[in-house]
Amino acid sequence: MKPKHIPLKKLALAVCTGLGYLATSTAIAQEEPQTEQEVEVISVTGTLIEGVNPVGSNVIGLNQEKIIEQGVTSATDVLRRIPQMDAFNEVPENTLSSSIPFEPPQIRGIGGLSGMATLVLLNGNRLVPVGPLNWVDSSMIPASLLERVEVIPDGGSSIYGSDAVAGVINFIPKKDMEGGEISVQYGMGHGDYDRIDVSGGFGHSWDSGNLVAAFSYGDRSAMFGKDLDYIKEDLTAQGGADYRATGCSPGNILLDNTLYGLPGVDAGNPNYCSSYDNQSYYPEEERYSLFTNLNQELAKGLTLDVLAYYSRRDAVDYDPADVRTSGEITSDNPYFVAVGDETANTVAFSYEDVWGKAGKNPSVYEQWQVTPTLTYQLTDSWKLKGTLNYGKSESTYNDYKINSEAQAAALSATSADQALNPYDVSQTSASVLASIADWQEYTLSKQDLAEVKLIANGELFDITGGTLRAAVGTEYREESFYQVVDTGMIGSPSTSSVRDIDRSVKSVFGELYIPLVGDDNALPLVQHLDVSLSARHDRYNDVGSSTNPKVAVTWNPSEDVTVRGTWGTSFHAPALADLAAPLQYELFLPFSPFRASDSPFVPDFFKPSFLVGGASEGIKPENAETMSLGTDWYATDELRVSLTYWSVKYEDRLDQNAGFFFGPSYYDEEVNQDYFILGPTSADEVIAKFGDLPVAGFDSLETMFAVFGAPYVVSDQRKANMGAYEVDGLDYSVQYFTDVALGELDVNFSGTYIMNRDKENVKGAGFNDTLTQGDFNSPISALNSVATVGLRNGDFYVSGTVFYRGKAEVGAETIDSYTTLSLFASYDINMDTQVSFNIDNVLDQDPPFRLIDEGVAYKSMGRFMSVSLRTKF
Secondary structure (H helix, E strand, O other): OOOOEEOHHHHHHHHHHHHOOOOOOOOOOOOOOOOOEEOOOOOOOOOOOOOOOOOOOOOEEEEHHHHHHOOOOEHHHHHOOOOOEOOOOOOOOOEOOOOEOOOOOOEOOOOOOOOOOEEEEEOOEEOOOEOOOOEOOHHHOEHHHEEEEEEEOOOOHHHHOOOOOOEEEEEEEOOOOOEEEEEEEEEEOOOOOEEEEEEEEEEEEEOOEEEEEEEEEEEEOOEEHHHOOOOOOEOHHHOOOEOOEOOOOOOEEEEOOEEEEOOOOEOOOOOOEOOOOOOEEEOEEEEEEEEEEEEEEEEOOEEEEEEEEEEEEEEEEEEHHHHEEEEEEEOOOOOOOOOOOOOEEEEEEEOHHHHOOOEEEEEEEEEEEEEEEEEEEOOOOEEEEEEEEEEEEEEEEEEEOOOHHHHHHHHOOOOOOOOOOOOOHHHOOHHHHHHHHOOEEEEEEEEEEEEEEEEEEEEEEEEOOEEEEEEEEEEEEEEEEEEEEEEEEOOEEEEEEEEEEEEEEEEEEEEEEEEEEOHHHOEOOEOEEEEEEEEEEEEEOOOEEEEEEEEEEEEEEEOOEEEEEEEEEEEEOOOHHHHOOOOEEEEEEOOOOOOOOOOOHHHHOOOOEEEEEOEOOOOOOEEEEEEEEEEEEEOOOOEEEEEEEEEEEEEEEEEOOOHHHHOHHHHHOHHHHHHEEEOOOOHHHHHHHHOOOOEOOEOOHHHHHHHHOOOOEEEEOOEEEEEEEEEEEEEEEEEEEEEEOOEEEEEEEEEEEEEEEEEEOOOOOOOEEHHHHOEOOEOOOOEEEEEEEEEEEOOEEEEEEEEEEOOEEEOOEEEOOEEEEEEEEEEEOOOOEEEEEEEEOOOOOOOOEOOOOOOEOOOOOOOEEEEEEEEEO
């Protein structure tokens, strides 16, 4: 097959802007029209066949230069600048329940409870999951170590197997470096938040190979809610509720549904305190990463490639809820204070005067992986590749809490030296306070990943349109998940649960590249026509089998126009963490914000919410049908326009019937009646409905009732294949590259528009329009866009980027759009040294208001400024 060519201006446009900007959603890696300048095939994502680009796919690409211009420090932060990503233009949510300081990347927000629906790769290979939720931590990959990033927002299970429902993200590390380089970045934001990142590497080449070794170190302080002045908790003036906490210092007495503020026992002046001021939105964190990439020719036609990395993340999460509580006190306690003539009441209070304003919960996430690949040149046109991919991860999390049993005993004690004074905890004896502080939930999670892959690919024979090529392969994978959760007094837990599960997967797959029309048989309106057929069969030892085909077509009616399309099926196997989840009763929240429409705020809000957790029997893989149809048009040598229609039908989603997030109507729908019980007065009522199951952290359900009181609701949240999505929309991109009087100008505008996003929470319940109702009470923006204008003049480069997140609706509530501006400037001091400046959210724009407990629809860090210095030696 003859190489394809494009003119120099089109080459500049495709490489400098198409590959360069994350704002691009065009097919930088697809077959281009035949022209005069040869284009190197650089994509390694979306195809098994070397020497060709993925047929039919819309590839979003970002090279090293443009990664640097974002001023980001991790691979995940790079993705947040892409409109197709769920976390576009948003700060990641800190998962307080398990102190996870990262989120899994999700293309189009099509994620699931069971792991991810977006496959994340490092140089084409899977990453070992880390943490208690089977999530892949892409943020451990330093942005400075990336050669490029490729995102294919299209189903990829026919090539890669499980998880590639919404698409594939491939992080490609640096492979070639001669000499050394080092980069230092310092940044600061609101309050006392700052961070420093140092990364560097060294590379050396010899006649038969090369080696690149790199490191990264990052240290950031915590960012607290008090640093973000847009957070609002008392929303009564806006028609909402007051979400401030009542467990304050001083606290409150609750009697007959009335709060009496302390110390004056005044019903007219109850005490409220912030739930978020001392909560860490970004946890305190220190991170280390090491990477090596070795290439060595062992013999003629035989090469060895080894990619290895190690990463460790130490984080501290601050949670004020860990020092706040409530409990019943009787007149037997010598410190008892009565409102009237009662002999018992409930006190909401805080231990902050003796323990600090928030609990400090440390976590450690550690992982390593090594991936050696042997490539043997079988013939002039066929290669055989054998890859071993092995990784391990371990994480620990300590959540220090209040010993509820010791507190209850101290509240009912009759002598001052053994009693708790909830009105002024500093008056309580040190020994009593020590016993109340003696409680933790300790979680240890370990995961292993081992893969062996054999792939042969090469040329078959010539046909009229070019050379028919094929790839065939087989893969064997083993995964394991081990978790221990100890709950109780530090050093002597009262309960301990162990989850130990593994699985094996056997796979066969193949791909066929068919150039039907090429240079030698071009027709009017058919300059090129390429077809790709691929399929994969995966057999799991625990959840059954899945076979997934894909058909892709690229058609060039002229040298300036490309039409492309794909159709296929994809799947996602349930995560091991979900399959191993024990069936048990759990405390969801110590209060109840999600209630029926006729529920009074007092006292129902102050009652706990319980749930039934774990995995239902008979869980099977989730399945999806995906398709895309798009076009790329070179309107001129300087202007390129791209438009892609995409669709995902996602069925058998592993989900929970958590419909109360959608609003009070959940409690009125008949399909949900079997999934909850309202206002049970005893544990026996709950057991009669859901069964006699273990209780997380307690010896029985009766004990949990005694400690927290009767709940407002007990909800059945067992995971099962009960949900479905039907989502479609448009991706678009406009790129312009030209010379002007001031220098080289590049303009990029791209985004995504969701046309329909319907979700069925429970089979038979019917689909909800999440664009108008929200998804789990979260707003979904139909329109996300990013626009960048850049100008290079000699050693100077400046750019401005506008990020736009469109308005959204959650029922009757309308969420305003969110627009921020970021600026970048760099100066090349010499050929080896560059200094750069970034200002994100230049105008310090607050996220849009929303009538929920934090008063905002999205998380934002506000204005953040950084300066970087990079040099080579």
